[in-house]
Every structure is written in C-alpha cells, then in structure tokens.
Amino acid sequence: MEAAPVIHEFEAVIVGAGGAGLYAALELARDGVQTAVLTKLYPTRSHTGAAQGGICAALGNQEEDHWEWHMFDTVKGGDYLVDQDAAEILAREAIETVIELEHLGLPFNRTADGRIDQRRFGGHTRNFGEAPVRRACYAADRTGHMILQTLYQQCIKHDVRFFDEYHVVDLLVEDGVSRGVVAYRLADSSLHVFRSKAVLLATGGFGRMFRITSNAHTLTGDGVALAYRRGIPLQDMEFYQFHPTGLAGLGVLLSEAARGEGGILLNGKGERFMERYAPTLMDLAPRDVVSRAIYQEIRAGRGVDGKDYVYLDVHHLGRAVIDEKLPDITDFARIYQGVEPYTQPVGIQPTAHYAMGGIPTDVHSRVVVDERNTVLPGLYAAGECACVSVHGANRLGTNSLLDILVFGRRAGLDMARFAREADIPDLPSDPVGPVATELEALRSRREGESPAKIRRELADVMMDDVSVFRTADTLRHAQGVVDGLRERYRWVRVRDGGAHFNQDLLEAREVGYQLDVAQVTVAAALARQESRGAHYREDFPERDDASWLKHSLACRVDGAPELRYKPVTITRFTPKPRTY
Amino acid sequence: MHVSLRIQRFDPDRDTASHWVEYGLDVDPMARVLDLLHQVKWEQDSSLAFRRSCGHGICGSDAMMINGRNRLACKIRVDQLGRKISVAPLPGLPVVKDLVVDMDGFFAKYRSVHPFLVNDDPPPAQERRQSQAQRAVFDDTTKCILCGACTSSCPSFWARPGYVGPAAIVNAHRFIFDSRDQGGEERLQILADRDGVWRCRTIFNCVDACPRGINITRAILEVSAAIVEKSA
C-alpha cells in the first residue's frame, strides 16, 4: 500500500450497483454526464436481485386503484412517521416508474389482455383500508432479479463505466462539501481516489448485524457507517423491520407473495392465529403486526412442537399456481429444509429484513445534515441506505423496490443538474492518508482476536435483545455488549497479509461498520420511549404522538451517538390509531 | 457428522501452482458447502478466498467445482455429497486466488451479444402489450444469474476459449424471443459467427451444471434454428 494512489476524475460517482445505483447511473448516462459506478460486488450480485414478490404501483390493471390510496397505505403502514410529501411523490411516480421499467424490457407477468399483472401484498388496500387490493406488479417470484438484470442491461447499452470489486473505504468530505471517495481494489489492493462533483451512496442495507436475516453476507452498512464517521447524522435507526416469514433457523426469505396468493399462517395447534390479531387483513396485515403476532404465539407455547417457529402453508394453492407464481421460494423450502410445499407446511420465523432508517435526504435524494435539513453540497443517498422518509416506522412490502427506483432516478436527475452547475472540487491535501493508516494498522497487527468472533457475538446480542420486542433492560444489556465488542475490535487481527483478493482485510473493516450501525441502532431504540411500527417497547407499549411523532437523528459526538429530533412532514393524513 | 473437505488453494503472493489442503469438520448433514467454507474461513484460516453474497442461490457469486461438478456452494447440502467433499475453482477460467476466478472474459462475452432490449419505436403511454403465450416463450432464459457454471463446464469452451459459450447464448435467447425486441437480426448474426452457436456439440454439461434448471441446450437449439430460418 506504499504505492501512490491512482487518481480518477468524474463528474459523478455512484457507490453501489443495486437498483438505486443503477437507475441513477442510467439517468446520468442518458444525460451524457461522465459517470463511474463503484461496486464491491459484480453489479448482478447486488441484493436487489434477491427481491421476490413485487413492486407496487396503482396501475389499476386488475381492479380500481388510485395513487392516493397507495399513499394512504404507505403513511398508515409507516405508523404516521412517514414524511407525506415524499410518500406522495413515491405513490404518484410509481406509475411512470413501473411503465418505464416495462419499456426498458422488464418481463412482467401479464394479464389475459397482455397488460402488467398485479397481485395482493400486505398492507396495500382499496379505499383507505377497506380490503386488500391488487397493486404489486411482479415477474414470478424473481421481481428483484429481473429489475437488477434489466437495469444492468440498459447500463451496458448506454456504456456506463463500471469499477467492479472496488470497495469504497472512505468519503472525502471537507469544509462541508463532498469531494469524492477512496476505494480499495480487491484484485491488487491498490487505493484509488475518485474526485467528483457529485457522489451517490447506494450501498444497501445492514441486516447482517442480526443472527437470523434475509440479507446477503455483504450487507454490512458500509455507506451508512462511512457517512456517520464523516459527521452525517443517521435518521430513524431504531426502526428495523423483521419480516414474518424467514425459513426457520436460516432466515432465507419466503416472500409475502406466498400470502398474497392465498397462503396462510398456522400455529403449532393448526390454528389460523392472524384472525385474532388483524380481523380485516389477517395474514396480509403489515409486517410489524404479523411478526409480533408470531412471537406472541411462540411465547404462549403455540409454536410448532413448542419451538420458536410456526407454519406457512401454501399446499391448498395447488401445483399449477405454486409452479407458476412461487417457484423459487418453494424451492428454497425443498433445498434448505427438505420440505415439500405441495403437500407440507413450511416452518418459518421472523427474519431481520429491512432498514427503515439510514442517511437522511430530501426528496431530490440530497443528503441533509441537521434538524433544519441543510443540504451537504454534492452528496446524495438513495435506496435502502437512505431515509427520505417514505417508510416511517414500518415499510410495506413492494415499497422498497419502488423507493430505490423512484429516488435512485431522482438522484440521477439532480446529480446531472448539479454536475452542470458546479466546479470540480479540490481534493483534501492527503486524500488517502487517514484510511491508509487504518488499513495498515489492521493488516500489520501480529496478535489479536479474529473479527469473525466479534461479528458472531454482535449478531447474537442484536437478535436476542434488539429485535421484535425490546425493553430498557434488553437494550441496556445490548449497549454494554456492543461497547465491549467495540473495545475488543480495536485489537483484532487479520491473517492474510497478501496483496491479492484480500477479503480478510475488507471483512474485518466491514465488522467495524456493523459495530457503528449497531451502536446507533441501540442508542436510538433506547431513547424512544414509545411503540411505533417496527419499534416495539414492552415497557412503553403505546404510540405516543404528543412526545414522539418525530424523526430521530443520531449524530456522532466524541465518538458516541447523540440523539436529536426533527419534525415529521404531514400533509394529507392526520395520525389516527392504526388497526387492521 | 464428520466430513473431510478438500479445497484447492492458490495464493498468487506465495504459490507457483495450486495445491489441495484438507480440513476435517464436524457439520450438520443439512449444512451447505458454503457453510463449510465459512467454517474454515471463520474458525481455521481466514485467508481462504471465495466469492459469495446472497447465500441462497440467486446472486451467482459462488459457482465452483464441487465433487467434480459445477454448482453453487450455497445450494448443495452435505447430505447430497457424502463424507468426502472436494472443492475447486470453476474450470477453464484463470484463477485469481483460491476459489476466486477471473470473470472479466465471461462478462465480456455476455456483453458481446447485445444483452438488452432493442426497440426504437417511441414507447406508448402505457405498457407495451405482450400476451401470456408470448412471454412464456422466453421465460426460462430470464432465470439466468450469470454464475458461469454452464460456460465453464463446456468442453467446447475448454477446447476453444473464444467460443461465446452457453451463458451468452442463453442471454441472447432471452431477447431474440421477446416479442417486444427488434435487435434479433444483429444478435443472430453475431451468433452465426465461427465462435457462435455452431461450437455447441450438445454435450449437455451445461444443463447439468445450471443451478437455475434452465434448459440451456434447448435454448441453443432454438437460436440455431432461428439462424437457419433467417438464412433460408
């Protein structure tokens, strides 16, 4: 690493090649802006490809639907912590976004008359909550795969410049202006500086800090932690979604589409327990509601054989529907559990799935750094790493694929404008110095603990103490453990001293990001003394709008998170009790 | 149960040739090979290099040769393999380190067949219509995750590395048979080349290797038939 860094110059740099990064890249390429996409994985390996069930838009192809209904469901689903100006944009632009995806080549399933087919999904309703509505557009149960492929294909068509397996390790922010990023190239360990007018963070989520998760091994919160280290606050980090139906023991996701198509949940006694928790929407209630119901059944001893899981049953849908609409997820049950969904129920348990919180942005995906929403010039964030906020305290299924595309595209459009107006910023005097020192310290240490051990202990404590149910006691306990792990992390040791494909070094660095993100999550959860959406405090079981209808902002002060708050934007829908 | 896991290792900083290293592990029969690799990496030797991300067979990162066949490490269980398991990088591709191969050539071939929708008509205000039957024609080839298992299992590709290979043909098929696409002519021309579809000897290794169950040989035959039809 003694060699001088390679310096690149672009008008725009995008970190991450999932749906959010690729849509922004496509928009910039169509506008002729010189753009580089940096990604630690080959683009088609991004976790957007794992999304199964669908992307929603009020097309009304199957039955009457309106974007206002969609907006309402999003706001209510998010337990009124949603910024309604952003939710309105999301619901309105959903329609043109899905149509454009089709024009770009996405092979949606079709209706009998050749239009985009739509199916039901949790929390999406007709006429402000009356009954489920068919709003999710889909391509079998590989919608995310088709979105990722389609956008990558279009980026190839438009000659987007990719830097594959370039791991971004630092953001260059100086005097309140974004100046570029530093990346570590896996192939040969060289350090690269990308000087750029506009930078987009599109690095995805961070579910890997929990033991049971639907997220990829590589989802370690890199962009979120790097922003936080550079003085950007993190918003609403206490809200982390647990999806009700992960394969028991593993966490691999079985999409809500299984229930959208008519699958049902059964407890160990064979009862359809959702009848008791959400009489109107039942199995299609929002995820926070269903996950809590499952935990309550398990606690009451009604899990399967008294264990910590219940059943998802789709056998009554018949082979034809299963094979045509749910082929991949039923295969997961066969491969990973040895169960045949044609005839048998599948064991499931809630799995850590989606980060509602993240890097705060405005509706043009520009990063904002304080309670007054002051923009940090040149820095953007979109996708799961960002918080606009359209999901508030709980995201509805199919709203994330939509969010990454609507706000990924908006990022691209605004970056193009910004690149035309701004001059290329100067680099800091020693752009790689700080991160090169950190990496070298990791690599040259001869004695120390393995980062993998710290990662495992972190995932255990986050799962046991900071998941579906939380109390001050569990959170304080988690806080102590995380602090201890952070201390131990300062002395970890990397074994691989080589210069080629040194994953060992980068995985150790990723554990550092996970520890930062976990620390903030626990602090924000401890501070919020109410229950809202996915954040459920047994010691404060009610929503408390008078004190807590506000977004949290965790700022790094002397190395520890300090919590501040900013108001929620409310336009059309005043908060009401949330029942389904 | 106890298994012996042999991994073909190569460190470009130290080794001139690859060599086998054996690890003894106690594992659950339902564990996947990926779990075994993690066990080695996290508990014994963290310098072991292999790509992986999603962990459940959809990102295409961890195709490798397992007990002599190309498969995804995250999609094959110990009880399907037995007590002796050997893992090597995908054949026919340059090894970067341990189980990591250089995929740049593979992706260059993918790019060469114009893997994107071509349609220069101004789009309608709504979606383009496509019947369920029209969509069904190319459904199978939309499943490809670009893992490289098929191409690197193909003897024709080993014999002639210039051969565009099954994965690229599958992705060309996905567009050639899409009723909305207008770029078929050009793609067929590219695939009619010396290194195109005619290199396929219908050996079916690719079909065996595909973790997505795509009927690759059928796709290649359909593309060949389209070329013949066009030139007739």
Ligand SMILES: Cc1cc2nc3c(=O)[nH]c(=O)nc-3n(C[C@H](O)[C@H](O)[C@H](O)COP(=O)(O)OP(=O)(O)OC[C@H]3O[C@@H](n4cnc5c(N)ncnc54)[C@H](O)[C@@H]3O)c2cc1C
């Ligand atoms: C199993 C599963 C099923 C889902 N199903 C649905 C669904 O049906 N509908 C729905 O709406 N949502 C669904 N979601 C949620 C949705 O898929 C994700 O929230 C969304 O795809 C995230 O997209 P993204 O572009 O933000 O990030 P990702 O697709 O995760 O991409 C992140 C990118 O960042 C790059 N990156 C990360 N760190 C670095 C770094 N340090 N340097 C360089 N590059 C970096 C990675 O290489 C990658 O390219 C699902 C999620 C999961 C896990």
Ligand code: FES
């Ligand atoms: S890790 Fe994604 S396919 Fe195996």
